[in-house]
Amino acid sequence: xxxxxxxxxxxxxxxxxxxxxxxxxxxxxxxxxxxxxxxxxxxxxxxxxxxxxxxxxxxxxxxxxxxxxxxxxxxxxxxxxxxxxxxxxxxxxxxxxxxxxxxxxxxxxxxxxxxxxxxxxxxxxxxxxxxxxxxxxxxxxxxxxxxxxxxxxxxxxxxxxxxxxxxxxxxxxxxxxxxxxxxxxxxxxxxxxxxxxxxxxxxxxxxxxxxxxxxxxxxxxxxxxxxxxxxxxxxxxxxxxxxxxxxxxxxxxxxxxxxxxxxxxxxxxxxxxxxxxxxxxxxxxxxxxxxxxxxxxxxxxxxxxxxxxxxxxxxxxxxxxxxxxxxxxxxxxxxxxxxxxxxxxxxxxxxxxxxxxxxxxxxxxxxxxxxxxxxxxxxxxxxxxxxxxxxxxxxxxxxxxxxxxxxxxxxxxxxxxxxxxxxxxxxxxxxxxxxxxxxxxx
Amino acid sequence: xxxxxxxxxxxxxxxxxxxxxxxxxxxxxxxxxxxxxxxxxxxxxxxxxxxxxxxxxxxxxxxxxxxxxxxxxxxxxxxxxxxxxxxxxxxxxxxxxxxxxxxxxxxxxxxxxxxxxxxxxxxxxxxxxxxxxxxxxxxxxxxxxxxxxxxxxxxxxxxxxxxxxxxxxxxxxxxxxxxxxxxxxxxxxxxxxxxxxxxxxxxxxxxxxxxxxxxxxxxxxxxxxxxxxxxxxxxxxxxxxxxxxxxxxxxxxxxxxxxxxxxxxxxxxxxxxxxxxxxxxxxxxxxxxxxxxxxxxxxxxxxxxxxxxxxxxxxxxxxxxxxxxxxxxxxxxxxxxxxxxxxxxxxxxxxxxxxxxxxxxxxxxxxxxxxxxxxxxxxxxxxxxxxxxxxxxxxxxxxxxxxxxxxxxxxxxxxxxxxxxxxxxxxxxxxxxxxxxxxxxx
Numbered sequence: 001x002x003x004x005x006x007x008x009x010x011x012x013x014x015x016x017x018x019x020x021x022x023x024x025x026x027x028x029x030x031x032x033x034x035x036x037x038x039x040x041x042x043x044x045x046x047x048x049x050x051x052x053x054x055x056x057x058x059x060x061x062x063x064x065x066x067x068x069x070x071x072x073x074x075x076x077x078x079x080x081x082x083x084x085x086x087x088x089x090x091x092x093x094x095x096x097x098x099x100x101x102x103x104x105x106x107x108x109x110x111x112x113x114x115x116x117x118x119x120x121x122x123x124x125x126x127x128x129x130x131x132x133x134x135x136x137x138x139x140x141x142x143x144x145x146x147x148x149x150x151x152x153x154x155x156x157x158x159x160x161x162x163x164x165x166x167x168x169x170x171x172x173x174x175x176x177x178x179x180x181x182x183x184x185x186x187x188x189x190x191x192x193x194x195x196x197x198x199x200x201x202x203x204x205x206x207x208x209x210x211x212x213x214x215x216x217x218x219x220x221x222x223x224x225x226x227x228x229x230x231x232x233x234x235x236x237x238x239x240x241x242x243x244x245x246x247x248x249x250x251x252x253x254x255x256x257x258x259x260x261x262x263x264x265x266x267x268x269x270x271x272x273x274x275x276x277x278x279x280x281x282x283x284x285x286x287x288x289x290x291x292x293x294x295x296x297x298x299x300x301x302x303x304x305x306x307x308x309x310x311x312x313x314x315x316x317x318x319x320x321x322x323x324x325x326x327x328x329x330x331x332x333x334x335x336x337x338x339x340x341x342x343x344x345x346x347x348x349x350x351x352x353x354x355x356x357x358x359x360x361x362x363x364x365x366x367x368x369x370x371x372x373x374x375x376x377x378x379x380x381x382x383x384x385x386x387x388x389x390x391x392x393x394x395x396x397x398x399x400x401x402x403x404x405x406x407x408x409x410x411x412x413x414x415x416x417x418x419x420x421x422x423x424x425x426x427x428x429x430x431x432x433x434x435x436x437x438x439x440x441x442x
Numbered sequence: 443x444x445x446x447x448x449x450x451x452x453x454x455x456x457x458x459x460x461x462x463x464x465x466x467x468x469x470x471x472x473x474x475x476x477x478x479x480x481x482x483x484x485x486x487x488x489x490x491x492x493x494x495x496x497x498x499x500x501x502x503x504x505x506x507x508x509x510x511x512x513x514x515x516x517x518x519x520x521x522x523x524x525x526x527x528x529x530x531x532x533x534x535x536x537x538x539x540x541x542x543x544x545x546x547x548x549x550x551x552x553x554x555x556x557x558x559x560x561x562x563x564x565x566x567x568x569x570x571x572x573x574x575x576x577x578x579x580x581x582x583x584x585x586x587x588x589x590x591x592x593x594x595x596x597x598x599x600x601x602x603x604x605x606x607x608x609x610x611x612x613x614x615x616x617x618x619x620x621x622x623x624x625x626x627x628x629x630x631x632x633x634x635x636x637x638x639x640x641x642x643x644x645x646x647x648x649x650x651x652x653x654x655x656x657x658x659x660x661x662x663x664x665x666x667x668x669x670x671x672x673x674x675x676x677x678x679x680x681x682x683x684x685x686x687x688x689x690x691x692x693x694x695x696x697x698x699x700x701x702x703x704x705x706x707x708x709x710x711x712x713x714x715x716x717x718x719x720x721x722x723x724x725x726x727x728x729x730x731x732x733x734x735x736x737x738x739x740x741x742x743x744x745x746x747x748x749x750x751x752x753x754x755x756x757x758x759x760x761x762x763x764x765x766x767x768x769x770x771x772x773x774x775x776x777x778x779x780x781x782x783x784x785x786x787x788x789x790x791x792x793x794x795x796x797x798x799x800x801x802x803x804x805x806x807x808x809x810x811x812x813x814x815x816x817x818x819x820x821x822x823x824x825x826x827x828x829x830x831x832x833x834x835x836x837x838x839x840x841x842x843x844x845x846x847x848x849x850x851x852x853x854x855x856x857x858x859x860x861x862x863x864x865x866x867x868x869x870x871x872x873x874x875x876x877x878x879x880x881x882x883x884x
Contacts, residue, residue, distance in 0.1 A: 022591060022733055032658075032777050033590065130588075136734040138588020145587065146572075146580020148475065149464060149754030216474075274740055277719045282736075291464055291747040292578040294724075298716055299737030309734040312591030326766040335474050 005319050006041040008068040010090060011081030015104050017054040018308030019078055034319050042068050069093050076318055078311060079103040088112055095119045100327060102314040104131035104307055110205035110221050113212065117331055124328030126321055128314035133206045134159050134283040136306030137299035138313065143213050143287065144332065150289035152214040157251040159206040161281035161301040162190045162197035163229050167247055168279045171237050189281050199228035200249060200264040207251035211262045215255040216335040223340060225263035232266055236353060236423050239394050240268045243379055246276045250428060261341040266425055268351050273429030343403035349427040350397045350405055355419040358384055358391040362417040369415060373408040375400045390419060396427055447761050448483040450510040452532060453523030457546050459496040460750030461520055476761050484510050511535050518760055520753060521545040530554055537561045542769060544756040546573035546749055552647035552663050555654065559773055566770030568763055570756035575648045576601050576725040578748030579741035580755065585655050585729065586774065592731035594656040599693040601648040603723035603743040604632045604639035605671050609689055610721045613679050631723050641670035642691060642706040649693035653704045657697040658777040665782060667705035674708055678795060678865050681836050682710045685821055688718045692870060703783040708867055710793050715871030785845035791869040792839045792847055797861040800826055800833040804859040811857060815850040817842045832861060838869055
């Protein structure tokens with residue numbers, strides 16, 4: 001390696017353009033920090049003729065990946081083209097010809113991360129992917145380096161900006177899901193096809209990556225339970241607000257004694273929780289470590305330059321490793337074979353909204369049913385809906401297992417006084433303190 | 443270096459005990475992560491007989507630092523004894539005998555950090571001090587590694603837990619400074635002599651360290667302007683609250699074109715700012731980077747195990763470097779000779795509370811004075827204090843320079859209608875949007 005490091009970029013979309021710009025604009029700082037200059041050698045694009053926001057020498061562009069992979073001068077490949085199969089093959093090939101790889105591709109890392117890491121290790125190459133989770137927030141480093149001496153027990157993340165923007169709108173302005181989505185699309189915070197975001201799949205991919213690093217074990221994407229925000233009703237956000245909770249799409253990962261749980265679901269978060277104040281398109285990851293306690297990392301989860309910052313910070317690390325002659329030593333091998341936590345061991349609090357017949361004794365019937373399951377309540381709120389001779393009841397349980405909770409819901413449906421279970425959500429961050437609930441008998 | 447790394451600890455107080463406990467409890471994880479075991483070889487204490495919270499083999503303890511410094515088996519020294527002169531000499535000696543050093547000593551790093559770093563470099567030793575700023579939050583890494591590709595323009599920190607606890611109490615419960623301090627002392631969040639905390643000196647040390655790393659330049663402790671919270675009156679917190687601000691002790695560091703400003707002062711922070719929600723004894727550091735935009739790192743700023751987590755994470759880094767044979771390469775040399783920003787260039791918004799004569803034309807006199815300085819107002823609030831024939835006026839300015847602001851205050855004092863300038867504070871995070879103020883004429 002000479003006085004100049006050559007980087008080639010696969011993809012010149014939003015993130016790729018940001019990377020080109022950042023490398024160009026920060027030449028002086030990079031040279032100071034690394035003692036060598038960093039330049040973009042070539043860029044893979046689909047269409048040479050396409051109009052772009054960025055000015056780049058035409059001679060750098062190519063539509064043939066082999067122009068890059070077979071170029072002996074290229075030291076590092078930055079993959080920001082997205083997609084799975086093609087990028088997977090290109091990265092594998094890059095490792096086979098001893099090129100280091102930095103990627104921002106969460107879909108790919110969530111699905112094939114373990115395999116790619118092995119290929120990198122085999123070839124003594126570096127493989128970094130800070131930008132794949134929570135854009136500009138250096139959270140992967142926070143977990144693998146900053147908290148490397150601690151046992152991480154829980155990771156909770158607002159890791160999808162689109163859904164957080166929609167939920168913030170719904171919560172603060174009382175607009176419906178559909179209208180909030182439209183506004184998010186208008187502002188460029190949601191894509192034309194928002195499926196991956198609103199169904200929680202994007203968040204699930206990031207949680208698989210976070211869980212893998214936090215707990216030092218393999219987590220398969222299909223092991224992450226997912227529920228999205230498409231069917232959320234404003235009523236539940238409003239009741240949540242009244243009871244001191246904010247509705248957020250929370251990625252949750254916990255590990256106890258080698259038993260792991262990872263899921264993504266709309267969650268009523270206590271307003272006292274640090275994540276509750278994370279608004280609009282911002283992301284944040286809350287990490288609970290046995291020794292350190294509560295920490296949180298907050299910042300922009302997407303965007304051209306924020307994401308490019310994470311990519312180029314990874315580049316800096318890769319180049320330092322090259323200079324020090326220690327490439328390919330970054331991996332921490334999975335430490336244990338995990339088991340998934342069973343529903344009997346998954347403890348949690350739940351919010352339930354029910355419609356019941358507005359008649360004497362109805363609440364007492366419901367309450368004794370939960371009693372048989374040993375489920376007690378932290379908060380109870382009841383409002384009559386006069387025109388239907390129906391009452392609406394909101395319950396927030398104390399801790400119970402997921403298995404017991406589901407069993408109780410099954411029996412609840414069978415009760416004659418229960419007209420409908422309208423909704424139920426997990427509750428998080430609700431420290432046990434004085435009862436703030438309002439109890440009313442029917 | 444064999445299969446075992448030997449660490450010796452200078453000091454067995456709150457943090458030292460935490461480090462001993464963490465190394466002991468996390469043996470298995472450390473061995474997995476590092477491929478070698480880590481053990482505590484010896485501990486420097488002042489008094490061998492002292493009763494301690496921690497069980498430790500008596501044979502490990504010594505009162506003679508040379509037992510540690512001259513022990514060829516010791517690879518790394520952890521300095522957690524505090525103080526300045528003695529630890530300074532011991533660390534210099536440690537480097538001279540090629541031992542790596544990890545410290546949690548903010549006073550020492552703020553005063554002699556540059557000199558110690560040079561000594562480390564000369565001897566090809568590692569020198570890390572993550573625990574010296576914001577306890578368990580991996581903020582130094584966040585700046586030096588996570589955001590290494592960006593140009594950091596501003597760092598704002600709540601970096602002193604004691605004062606943040608006191609201000610949270612005053613703000614939420616309306617208790618006076620004196621009573622809040624007593625409660626903080628009772629709970630162990632404030633020391634018997636709270637001077638260094640409440641006068642802002644502790645925060646100033648941390649800001650000198652943060653500024654140095656964020657802007658890659660040397661910052662001397664005496665270049666940090668400091669104001670503490672001792673003279674805060676509840677009135678100003680209440681008016682702040684009413685206008686949408688929370689009073690926080692903010693460490694502020696900014697850098698533009700090589701011109702630097704670092705200070706610590708009570709600041710009225712817009713409630714929309716991410717730091718405004720940081721409560722009680724928690725710390726947080728907000729970093730604004732040119733490319734990444736807003737990020738924030740939140741967590742415990744003190745405490746035995748949180749601080750020990752940062753120390754042991756540094757140990758992990760030092761041991762990895764030893765194993766890879768790349769010790770002593772961690773420094774980024776200061777990049778430029780800074781200049782301090784002059785008062786003419788220090789732009790900001792200010793809150794002012796005045797007592798004026800409650801007479802016709804008073805406000806107009808004041809308003810035309812500020813007009814001559816080209817200072818305009820974002821918010822104006824006026825309430826009569828009947829019994830004194832006095833009116834209280836609260837003003838929040840738009841952006842103005844510190845020099846202009848001070849000149850206006852000087853002239854303001856001379857005005858016949860002005861009885862007293864009760865207080866003034868810097869305002870931060872107040873994004874320019876619609877006027878939310880209430881304007882009243884006298």
